[in-house]
Amino acid sequence: MKSDYIIEVNHVFKQFEDGQYALRDVSLKVKKGEFVTILGPSGCGKTTLLRCIAGFQVASEGDILLNGEDMTDLPANKRPVNTVFQKYALFPHLNVFDNVAFGLKLRGVEKEEMVRRVRKSLKMVSMSDYEYRHVDSLSGGQQQRVAIARAIINEPEVLLLDEPLSALDRKMRADMQLELREMHKKLGITFIYVTHDQEEALTLSDRVVIMREGRIQQIGSPTDVYNEPQNCFVANFIGESNILDAMMVRDELVHFCDRDFACVDKGFGEQTEVDVVIRPEDWYIGRVENVPQDKKGGEMTKSTPWQLIGEVQTCIFKGVHYEMTVMTDNGYEMVVQDYQQFVPGTKVGLLVKPEDIQVMKKERLCNEEEATVLPGNQVEMLGEKWDITERASERFEAGEKARAEFDFNRVNLQDDEEDGVLSGEVHFILYKGNHYHLTIRTDDGDDIYVDTNDIWDVGDRVGIRVAPSWIRLYKTNIEAEAKK
Amino acid sequence: MKNVLHHRRTWAWPYLLFLVLLVVLPLCLIGIYAFTDMDGEFTLKNFVMFFNKSEAVNTLIYSIAIAMITTIICLLLGYPAAYIMAMKSFRTPEVMALLFILPMWINFLLRTIATVELFHMLNLPLGEGALLFGMTYDFLPFMIYPIYNTLQKMDLSLIEAARDLGANRFQVFTKVILPLSVPGIYSGIVMVFMPTVSTFAISELLTLNKITLFGSLIQRSFGEGGITMWNYGAALSLLMLIIIGATSFFGNQDEASENMVR
Numbered sequence: 001m002k003s004d005y006i007i008e009v010n011h012v013f014k015q016f017e018d019g020q021y022a023l024r025d026v027s028l029k030v031k032k033g034e035f036v037t038i039l040g041p042s043g044c045g046k047t048t049l050l051r052c053i054a055g056f057q058v059a060s061e062g063d064i065l066l067n068g069e070d071m072t073d074l075p076a077n078k079r080p081v082n083t084v085f086q087k088y089a090l091f092p093h094l095n096v097f098d099n100v101a102f103g104l105k106l107r108g109v110e111k112e113e114m115v116r117r118v119r120k121s122l123k124m125v126s127m128s129d130y131e132y133r134h135v136d137s138l139s140g141g142q143q144q145r146v147a148i149a150r151a152i153i154n155e156p157e158v159l160l161l162d163e164p165l166s167a168l169d170r171k172m173r174a175d176m177q178l179e180l181r182e183m184h185k186k187l188g189i190t191f192i193y194v195t196h197d198q199e200e201a202l203t204l205s206d207r208v209v210i211m212r213e214g215r216i217q218q219i220g221s222p223t224d225v226y227n228e229p230q231n232c233f234v235a236n237f238i239g240e241s242n243i244l245d246a247m248m249v250r251d252e253l254v255h256f257c258d259r260d261f262a263c264v265d266k267g268f269g270e271q272t273e274v275d276v277v278i279r280p281e282d283w284y285i286g287r288v289e290n291v292p293q294d295k296k297g298g299e300m301t302k303s304t305p306w307q308l309i310g311e312v313q314t315c316i317f318k319g320v321h322y323e324m325t326v327m328t329d330n331g332y333e334m335v336v337q338d339y340q341q342f343v344p345g346t347k348v349g350l351l352v353k354p355e356d357i358q359v360m361k362k363e364r365l366c367n368e369e370e371a372t373v374l375p376g377n378q379v380e381m382l383g384e385k386w387d388i389t390e391r392a393s394e395r396f397e398a399g400e401k402a403r404a405e406f407d408f409n410r411v412n413l414q415d416d417e418e419d420g421v422l423s424g425e426v427h428f429i430l431y432k433g434n435h436y437h438l439t440i441r442t443d444d445g446d447d448i449y450v451d452t453n454d455i456w457d458v459g460d461r462v463g464i465r466v467a468p469s470w471i472r473l474y475k476t477n478i479e480a481e482a483k484k
Numbered sequence: 485m486k487n488v489l490h491h492r493r494t495w496a497w498p499y500l501l502f503l504v505l506l507v508v509l510p511l512c513l514i515g516i517y518a519f520t521d522m523d524g525e526f527t528l529k530n531f532v533m534f535f536n537k538s539e540a541v542n543t544l545i546y547s548i549a550i551a552m553i554t555t556i557i558c559l560l561l562g563y564p565a566a567y568i569m570a571m572k573s574f575r576t577p578e579v580m581a582l583l584f585i586l587p588m589w590i591n592f593l594l595r596t597i598a599t600v601e602l603f604h605m606l607n608l609p610l611g612e613g614a615l616l617f618g619m620t621y622d623f624l625p626f627m628i629y630p631i632y633n634t635l636q637k638m639d640l641s642l643i644e645a646a647r648d649l650g651a652n653r654f655q656v657f658t659k660v661i662l663p664l665s666v667p668g669i670y671s672g673i674v675m676v677f678m679p680t681v682s683t684f685a686i687s688e689l690l691t692l693n694k695i696t697l698f699g700s701l702i703q704r705s706f707g708e709g710g711i712t713m714w715n716y717g718a719a720l721s722l723l724m725l726i727i728i729g730a731t732s733f734f735g736n737q738d739e740a741s742e743n744m745v746r
Contacts, residue, residue: 056644076647083648089641093663102659103649154649 003068005029006190007053007158012062014048014214022048023059024214030158035184035191039201040211041237046194047162049211053192054160055079066157082156086163088147090135096122096146097131103154121149124183141172148183158190165200177203198238202226210234226279231360232430232437235277240323242283242334244433246276246359254359257308257433258330261352265359275360280323280337282356288347306349310334312342326350332433367411367448371404371473373397379404379473382446384422387468396473403474408437408451410470413462420463424448426456440464514725517718530719540701540720547698548727550612551681554619555627558676559669561620562627566668567661569628570635581632584625592622596689603690614690619680626679627672634668635661678728698724 007030014023022045030036038046051057053064055076063072071079082103090099098105100121104114122128125145135143144164151159161180165173181204184191195201201208202222210217210225210233218230229235232243246256251266256276268274288309310328321337326348328334334350342348371381373396378385381404396402417423427447428439438450440462448464456462488494521527534540565584569577587595599618603610642664646656684699702724705717 054644054648056647076644077650077652081648083645085641085645087639087641089639089645091642091645091660091664093666102646102651106650106655106659150645150649 003065004031005065006032006034006067007192008065008068009049009053010063010065012049012052012059012064014045014052014057015060021214023052026062026211026214026216028209028216028219030190030192032157033188033190035181035193035204035206036209037193037195037201037205037207038209038211039195039198039237040217042196043213044211045214046196046211048214050083050160050162050192050194053158054081054083080156081158081160082151082154083160083162084144084147084151084164086166088140088143088167090143090147090150092136094135095131096127096133096135096138099135099146100150100153102150107154117153118149121153122146124152124186125149125179140168141176144168144176148180152183152187152189156189158192159187161191161193163195164193166195166197173200180204202238210237212237228358229277229360231363232275232277233428235275235358235360236430240280240335240337242278242280242433243430244276244278244332246274248272248274248359252354254357257328257332259307261307261357262354263357263359264355265357268359268361273362273365275362277358277360278334278352278356280335281321282352283334283336283338284351284353285324285326285336285338285340285342285348286351287342288349290349306351308332308334308350310348310350312344312346312348315341315344317341333431334433364449366405366407369404369446371402373400373402373473377468379471382422382442382448383444386421386466386471388471388473389468392468392471392473395475401476403476405472405474406466406470408449409435410466411440411448411450411452412465412467413438413440413450413452413454413456414465415462417461417463420465422448422464424462424464426458426460426462429456429458514718514721517715518722519719521715530716531723533716534719534723543696543701544698544723546695547681550615550619550687550697551677554616554623554680555673555676557616557620558624558627559672562624562672563631563665563669566628566631566635569632570638584628587621588625593685593689595622596686600689610690610692611694612691615687615695618686618690619683622686623676623680626675630671630675631665631668634665638664674732677731681727682724 007028009026009028012023012026013021015021024045026045026049028036028049038049040046048057052059055071055074055078059072063070065071066080091102094102097118100118101114104117109117118131119128122131125148127142127145127149130138130142130146135146138146144167148164164180165176168176177200180191180193193201193204202225205222207219208222208225209219212233218225218234220228225234226238229238229241235241235243244256246254248265248268248270249255249260250270251268252263254261254263254265254274254276263276286306288306308326308328308330310326310332313325313327313333315322315324318337321339322341324336324338324342326334326336328350336350369381371379371386373379373393374385375398377388377390377393379388379393379402380386414420422442424440424442426438427441430437432451435451435453436456438452438456440448440450442448442464518530519526519528521529565580569580596618599614599621600610603614608614638661642660643656646660651659682699682702684697684703687695687697688700698720702717702720705713705720
């Protein structure tokens with residue numbers, strides 16, 4: 001059975017010996033000839049996924065198909081895929097020619113044919129004059145070219161590239177990116193490329209796969225993932241963005257920064273809490289006394305009032321544009337990019353077009369945990385005992401299971417972890433215009449989400465407290481369903 | 485005026501003195517003795533005497549042969565051991581490495597005497613077999629260590645690259661791991677061959693003095709049982725120095741090429 005997809009990854013899990021999951025339910029379909037980039041911060045599982053496809057690691061669950069045929073248990077040397085390694089992995093005891101010829105020699109290709117193909121391969125990466133050079137006498141960029149020549153000589157159906165440019169300097173990286181793009185066109189084979197560099201991912205690929213903590217967050221074309229991020233992580237990771245808490249009033253109308261904005265999104269329901277993303281370059285900025293005009297002299301009529309008014313706090317020159325932070329008069333901080341400079345202290349107005357507001361569903365509205373009610377106005381939750389109010393506990397029998405909820409902004413973080421009921425580490429920080437949204441990972445690996453105005457750093461140890469009156473308890477089944 | 489103790493060179497003086505008195509001077513003495521007779525006249529008689537005595541020449545050849553056999557046995561036993569440790573087949577390669585090095589904490593003479601007792605206990609005859617066993621036992625760690633070191637430092641992605649290009653496990657070994665561990669093998673060979681070719685105490689104990697090695701020959705020239713043939717002994721020592729020098733030069737050559745590779 002032939003498949004439309006050259007590579008199919010179906011519900012793959014990878015658990016390491018220490019019990020940690022590197023991949024959780026990863027599914028990905030790659031079309032023949034596509035250039036797919038797997039993008040994510042370090043430790044997100046992107047390299048593990050690539051290694052599972054290459055055959056260096058075996059998925060704990062799920063399967064990987066090539067041309068519709070299962071190759072989950074096929075060893076690396078029998079897979080028609082080749083890899084370009086991060087640190088080149090050239091054989092130091094062989095010269096350039098022998099490195100490139102390695103795969104052909106193993107297959108017993110005839111000498112003449114071998115020489116012809118090695119030359120062709122080296123020509124492809126513009127390394128023709130280096131055949132008999134020792135690999136260690138080459139620069140990083142040249143070594144990576146040889147590594148690419150070595151990987152494509154077997155004419156693999158899929159070329160896997162594991163952060164191949166990360167060891168090169170900036171200028172060299174930009175050159176190699178262009179060349180890789182060219183090479184992909186010329187060879188016509190499928191490229192699966194792993195990187196942590198979002199710019200690289202957007203420049204090179206047909207499709208970008210964004211991963212975080214072993215899970216795929218979004219798959220889409222570079223413009224899709226940039227313009228329509230599906231969650232805060234993607235919006236924050238790709239490009240710069242203003243992410244704000246918002247309320248979908250009704251279809252095509254969203255409320256944030258204390259006012260209503262027209263937007264183009266529908267289907268979120270009425271009065272639904274959402275997140276909105278506005279890219280810094282999508283804000284239209286002007287002196288407050290000037291009447292706003294569209295950059296192209298269209299749509300925004302003279303009668304359009306400023307949507308937000310504020311004062312420029314900082315202004316940095318970024319080469320092509322200026323990047324400014326604007327503090328609005330209702331207390332939101334906004335990052336704005338414009339070709340025009342507005343010096344700090346300038347009173348400015350801001351406008352955004354409906355189509356430039358990206359609305360995203362909130363992943364959660366409050367912290368929800370499983371709890372067991374204990375005698376004496378306490379619950380056991382997240383492995384610790386928490387005080388609750390008598391009013392909350394009186395509806396439950398001791399030992400009864402319950403669902404506990406507490407709001408993000410009701411979690412109290414303590415400098416001294418001893419002062420908390422539970423201790424954890426600041427894991428992820430998201431700035432939301434007027435407050436921070438933190439993810440605190442407890443020592444047991446649970447996540448608690450916190451809204452705070454205090455400044456914390458990733459890695460800070462904190463104690464977690466929640467006042468008894470802010471913990472709400474619900475019957476596990478009936479009430480939960482009634483609520484829905 | 486600056487305190488002389490602040491100069492780093494000042495601190496090198498004691499070591500220089502040590503080197504001159506205990507290395508350079510004895511070497512010069514060996515040289516002088518080897519080319520002179522009892523009266524201090526220049527002569528090549530000592531070397532002529534050695535090459536005319538077929539018994540002595542045979543001892544040299546036999547010693548070299550024994551050293552080579554020991555080296556080969558050590559290599560055959562040591563390489564797999566080093567490989568297993570380096571390839572992390574064991575959860576704790578450190579423990580295994582420690583176990584290999586543990587016997588070296590004990591003086592080698594004691595270990596040799598213990599080996600003799602072991603052979604007595606098992607009713608095994610002492611002789612050439614016992615000698616090879618004893619020397620292998622004594623020098624095996626010197627073979628394992630350098631090989632283990634090179635293998636451990638090897639970039640694992642090279643193995644993956646070879647697999648990726650279509651090499652099966654055997655080909656990965658012959659085409660990548662083995663060629664890359666050659667520097668370790670050379671060091672191991674030199675480190676085992678050099679001490680075994682000049683050994684004498686081990687051979688005397690394990691063969692009940694039945695087998696004479698070149699080391700013993702030298703030792704006997706220096707006044708054992710009243711015979712003093714210092715000039716002859718010095719000539720033999722010089723010959724051995726040349727042999728050892730040649731092997732270590734061989735090894736150095738390789739290290740040089742290894743440095744070029746890195």
